[in-house]
Amino acid sequence: MILSKIIPGVAHSFLYFGFLLLFFSTELFSMHHLRPISERINMHQIRRVAMATMTASRFDYPKQEAEAPKILRYGDPKLYEPSLPFDLPKEMPLVHEVLEQMKLATKGMGNVGLAAPQIGILKQLVMFAVPAEHPRYKTDGVAQPMRIMINPHYKHLSDEKNLEWEGCLSVPGMMGQVKRYTHIECTYIDLEGVKQSFNASNFHARVVQHELDHLRGILFPLLVENRHMLGFTEAIMESEEFKKSRGF
């Protein structure tokens, strides 16, 4: 029993020593420039393989996590299709399955909004949280906790609209100015199967309208009226137009 533990240990030490010898001997040869260049490159490659083999034998490979669904990007035809409502209560288990996939897709992203079609599932489900402050967006200074909405609808409470910047996980690295209703009322079914409704204004209302647009196959760049007001986030944040809108 003891021998069976010692022998692999001793063998490993010899192997390690051998690699060290190979490392230093090739280093000496290459230092003295005694060998042709092609041969020195080969020795360098051998050393790299040897080091990689040692590393692989000494550490476990990282455990693989469940693969996150890909967030579809602007241009993918699936993003322009309308989503179907869930047939409740029959499809409530499906709601939970889709929601799990959506959470997996946005894991570690913090306060975000996502609609099911953004991961290629054409069903009416959205999730979003509203941050109190945001470096890019004109927020309300009040955070809204994560809300999960099944089969949602909204109606505007007045004709008042406002023009502000927004972005989207399906349009990474870009921003655009979009006109949205300032005050809305939203109704939806919650995870308990109960009908809910709430009023939202300003940034909160903007997020709701943005997410619900995904269910109609509409992405924010399609709503940008002044095409100069659509571009890469870094460039826009440097622009006078953006700074002026933030009161800089």
Ligand SMILES: [Zn+2]
């Ligand atoms: Zn979006």
